[in-house]
Amino acid sequence: MPCAFGGPAGTGRIRAAPADFIVVEELGFALKGEGEHLFLRLRETGCNTAWVAGQLARWAGRPRHDVGYAGLKDRHAVTEQWFSVLCPGGRHPDPDTLAIEGVELIEWQPHDRKLKRGALRGNTFRLRITGLEADPAALEQRLQAVAARGVPNAFGPQRFGREQGNLRLAERWFAGELRPRRDERGFALSAARSLIFNAVLAERIADGSWETAAPGDPVQLDGSGSWFIAEAGDEALPGRLAALDVHPTGPLWGQGEPPGHGPGAALEQAVAARFPLFAEGLAAQGLEQERRPLRLRVADLEWRVAGDVLELSFGLPAGAFATAVLRELTEVD
Structure with missing residues (x-):
């Protein structure tokens, strides 16, 4: 890149x-203070998110799938993140009894829904x-x-797994060599999408268009999932791009063709054609074409x-x- x-x-x-890399999550919604899901805000030092989730399930006496979290955090860091644990009838364990090595409970509060992936501000x-x-x-x-x-909004190497294991899994899956476990499929699909997105972004950086948009290109509102097609004669667009109010976008690949009809669409088709196994595999799994900003505020x-x-x-x-x-x-x- x-x-x-x-x-x-x-x-x-x-x-x-670990203290050289501190990450603090910001939830994208307010907790209600009642409900069957116990939300816990934890400070973790040198801990893997999935491992902490397993420890919470054991502490609460619940199946692993009853524990939710919004995103994976790096083990080599100090992180503050939220977890949810389903407690039927609202009968949850005493939070004061929570004891996990490397984990400190900061706060807790009940809520009526499980914490889903990506539910962050x-x-x-x-x-x-x-x-x-x-x-x-x-x-x-x-x-x-x-x-x-801002900076180019590249997917980091962790998206592809250790030694690109997630990407190799997607390659073998799409080639018909194996069928991943259900808990592995999301990682494989995300890695394949990220490969194509990063390749498009690399081309846009190389030609200097990673922070610009031409008529016909999809552009996305900053801080929002909403996007629209840039129109010829939109005199306000260059100023909005310069102010980081809107951003050019790239593809999260799926079935069908990318939206838009500008030069970006032709580039995306050409890049995806370099990765036919991944592009066709993503489409075969029924994923829709989605967009991600090429630029990051x-x-x-x-x-x-x-x-x-x-x-x-x-x-x-x-x-x-x-x-x-x-x-x-x-x-x-």
């Missing part, structure tokens, strides 16, 4: 300690890059550019350099990856 601003402005190290990140080697002026200029223009970006340490704080919407921001700033180990 090419960088949008000419390559990293320095080098450094991330995750030297976004995440706030507080990161420390240590061992920083960068020209101060160049780094400052890059940070200013990212704050003003980096909200409330703040930074501080102290010696060889760069401290960052910023917010991203649900489904965005902090690695998309880091790769435009420094090359990190």
Whole structure:
């Protein structure tokens, strides 16, 4: 994936300690304070999300599928995230008895529905890059550019699994070599979609169009899933794009053709044709064509350099990856 601003402005190290990578979830709705689902906000250090969910199921004496969470979090971090546990009749265990190694209970509250995947407003990140080697002026200029223009909204490497295991699973599934377990299928489908999206985004970065839109291209409202087709003669569109009010989009591949009739649609068809096994496999599974912004607003970006340490704080919407921001700033180990 090419960088949008000419390559990293320095080098450094991330995750030297879990506290160097802090993620705080922001729920996309208010809890009702009553209902059969116990919501727990946990602070986890060095814990895998799926493992914590299993521990909660054991604590509550419930099947694993009765535990919900909105998104997977990296184990090599300190994370604050929400879980829900179904407790029939509202009879839940005493939260004071919850004891999981590396996990601290911050708050809890009942609710009437299970926590579903993606049910987030976004995440706030507080990161420390240590061992920083960068020209101060160049780094400052890059940070200013990212704050003003955003970054390419690439899927991070974790979407593809360890050693791209999710992508290889999709490849074998679509080739008819195996049938994944039900709990593996979503990961495989997401990896295949992400591959095509990232390939389109790479082309748009290379030709400089990752933050622009031509007539006929679908554009999406910032912070919303709503999108519309850019029209010729829309004099307000360039200003809205520059203000990050709307963003150009790329495909989350599925059956049928991408919407729109601009140059972006032709590019997307050409890129998907490079991955026929994945494009046809996604369509065969009945997924519809969907859209994802090619550009990512980096909200409330703040930074501080102290010696060889760069401290960052910023917010991203649900489904965005902090690695998309880091790769435009420094090359990190």
